[in-house]
Amino acid sequence: MRFFNTIRIHPYLCRFMAAVPGAFFFLCTSGLFAQPVRVACVGNSVTYGYSLKDPATQSYPAVLQGLLGSSYTVGNFGHSGATLLKNGHRPYYKTKEFQGALAMHPDIVVIHLGLNDTDPRDFALYGDHFIPDYNWLIDTFRQVNPKARIYICKMTPIFTGHPRFLSSTHVWYQKVQQAIEQVARINKVPLIDLYQQFHDRPDLITDQPTLHPNKAGAAKLAKVIYQHLTGRFGGLTLPDIFTSGMVLQRDQPVKIWGTADAGSTVLVKFHGQEKKCTVPFDGRWQLQLAAQKANAQPETMTVINGSDKIQLQDILIGDVWLASGQSNMLFTVKQTDKADSLIRHRELKKGILRLFNDKNLAATDDINWDTAVLNKTDRLQFFSGHWAKPDPEETSDFSAVGYVFGRQIALSQDIPVGMIEVAVGGSPLLSWVDRSTLENDPLFEPALHDWLHSDYLMEWCRQRAAKNLEKSTAPYPRHPYEPAYNYEAGIAPIAGLPIKGVIWYQGESDADNAPLFARLFPVFVKSWRATWHRADLPFYYVQLSSLDRPSWNYFRDVQRKLQHQIPHSKMVVTSDLGDSLNVHYKDKIPVGQRLALVALKETYHQDIEDQGPTIEKATRLKSQQLLLQFSHADGLRAKGGAPLRGFKIFDQNGNLVDVPGKIQGSSVVLQLPLHTQATSVVYGWEGFTRANLINKAALPASSFKLDLPPLP
Structure with missing residues (x-):
C-alpha cells in the first residue's frame, strides 16, 4: 500500500459529488486523507491485459493508475476466461483474483464481466441466473466495504473476427448487454458504456478472436474509466457541425449536444429561448430547443458551461x-x-x-x-x-x-x-x-x-x-x-x-x-x-x-x-x-x-414534371409489333428531332436484336423482324447508350428491361 501526506479537493469535484450519482462522496470530507483511494478493477482477460506484451504496465488498470496518480491505488483483478455466471465454465467468484479484490476492501470497484458468458456453454444454459449472480457480486463487495462505490460496465465489443460471431456469440452478447443494463437499474449503480466507446474502433481490438484491446485500446479503456470516475471530460465541446454561419432545420425541434465535465451545468441561449441541463455521468449532454419557422435574419447562439463560453454567430433557420x-x-x-x-x-x-x-x-x-x-x-x-x-x-x-x-x-x-x-x-x-x-x-x-x-x-x-x-x-x-x-x-x-x-x-x-x-x-x-x-x-x-x-x-x-x-x-x-x-x-x-x-x-409539393418517360406496360400487337406504354409521356419525342434510338429485344434464341420504333402519342410502337419472337424488350441497354427518348420537360427515359409474357 502506498501512502501520501495530503490531498486538496478541487471545488469542482465537490459540486460534482453533490450533483452526480456515483461521485466520490468519500472524498468530500476535510480534504485530508491518510492513505490512497483503493480501486479494484474486476474482470476477465480484457481487464487482465491478455494479448498485451506487458500487462503489468500496459493493461488498462496499470494505465489508469498513472492517470489517477499517487492519490489512488489501483489493483488489477482480471482473470482470463472468467464468467460472471456462477454456473459458468470458469466462474469469477471461484478465482484467487476475486479473493484478492475482496481483501483489498476497495473504495471503488469497476466491474467488466460478461464477455465469456456469451459462450454457448454459459448464457445459453444459465442465462436466467445472470442478473441474480451479478446482484450477488455487487452485494459481496458492499459487504466488505459498505461505502464502496460500484461501477459496472457494458461490455467492450466482440467484432466479427470471432469464430462463433454469427452462429451464437452475437445473439448472447446482445442478451448479456441487456441484462447488464437491468443490473445497473436494480442496484442503482453507474453504468459505463464501453460498447459505445469502442464499437466504431475495430482497430483497437485486433487479436484473432477480436476480443482483447491492443496497447492503444487498453490506453483508451483506461481513459474512459478515468473520465467516468473523475467526471473530467475535457470541458465544454460542440460537434464540428456546429459553427458560425450554419443553418438549422425549420419546423423541427432543434437538438444541441456536446460534452462537458459531469455534474456541471450547460446553458444554451438562442432566438429568445434559454435551456439548461446538468451534464450527466457520461459527460454527454444534450438540449432541445423549440421548433422555429424559417428565418433569414442572422441569430446568435450562446453555449455556456461555467467559465467556458462558445458563441455561434450568423445562424439562419x-x-x-x-x-x-x-x-x-x-x-x-x-x-x-x-x-x-x-x-x-x-x-x-x-x-x-x-x-x-x-x-x-x-x-x-x-x-x-x-x-x-x-x-x-x-x-x-x-x-x-x-x-x-x-x-x-x-x-x-x-x-x-x-x-x-x-x-x-x-x-x-x-x-x-x-x-x-x-x-x-x-x-x-x-x-x-x-x-x-x-x-x-x-x-x-x-x-x-x-x-x-x-x-x-x-x-x-x-x-x-x-x-x-x-x-x-x-x-x-x-x-x-x-x-x-x-x-x-x-x-x-x-x-x-x-x-x-x-x-x-x-x-x-x-x-x-x-x-x-x-x-x-x-x-x-x-x-x-x-x-x-x-x-x-x-x-x-x-x-x-x-x-x-x-x-x-x-x-x-x-x-x-x-x-x-x-x-x-x-x-x-x-x-x-x-x-x-x-x-x-x-x-x-x-x-x-x-x-x-x-x-x-x-417534398415541396409543386405541380411540376420531375420524371422522364417511364415504362409501364408492353403489349403484343398483330403484324409483329410491340406497343410500349409510358407514363410521364406528355410531349413524348426523340431528343433534338433525331430518329428514335435505343430499343432492342431479346429474341427466342437469346439474341439481342435492334428494332426500329415509332412514337404514337404517349406510346412507342416497335416493329419486330419477321419470324422473330420477343421474350423481353430493353431500352438503353449498353454501358454507354445514345438512347434518346425524352418528354416535353426534356427529361430522359431510363434504361430498362421488361420481360414479356410467353406466347400462348
Missing part, C-alpha cells in the same frame, strides 16, 4: 439537405462545365445559401498515404469542415451537384438552405452503412471481416485501398472503403442534426455486382432513416450515367426498380449526360437541377 455519395457527388463546381456561371452568380439573396463542406483528409487516389494521414484515418478523423457562405472560393470547392441543388431550392422557396456535403471518391455502398446494421444482417455481416480480401467489394476498391494503406503498420488499418467507415467517421457525427432530406449519387464502385446492390441499397436507406429517426426521410438518388462498361445497363435497371420498392425515394436519370470513356463526366448542372425538380415536386 431554413431547410438542411445532406449531399452524399462517391466521386460524382464529390465532383466540384470548379471542375464542372459552365463553372463561371455558378461561381459568379448574383441570383441569390446575400447569404441565403450556406455550405458545409466536410472535406476529406486525403484523396483516395493511386498513392501511398503518409503516417499522419494513416493515423488520423484510424482515429476516424477523415472528415473536417465548417459552415460558409457561397463566396467564390467556397463555391468552387463544393459539390457541383449539391450546390446546384441547394441554389435551386433556395431560389424556388425563398428560404435559407444549408447544404452538407459528405462524399468520398470511389467509396462502396457498404462503407456508408452503420456497423450494427451490417452485424445483424447474415448476408452482409461477413463483409466486415477481412474486408481487404472480400468479394463484397469490387477488386478495384480493394486494390486502391491497399495502395493507400501500404505504409501502415497498424494491425487493423482503417480506410473510407472499409464497410461502415464512412458512416462512423462522416455520418454518425452529424446524425443528431435534423435535416430535410438526402440527395445521393453513388454506385460506380458497386456496379459489377448489381444483385448484391439490389439487396444492400434498401438496407442502407433504412439504416440512415433509423439514424435520423424518420421513416419518411426523403431520399433522392442519381442513376448511373452512361459509360462504356458492360455491367452499367444492368445496374441502372436495378436502380430504376429500387425507387418503386423504397417509399419516399425517387431516382433521376443521367444516362444522356455521360461520357463513354470518363466516369467523371463534366456536365453536372443538369444533375443538380433534376434532383431539385424531384425535391420541389415530392
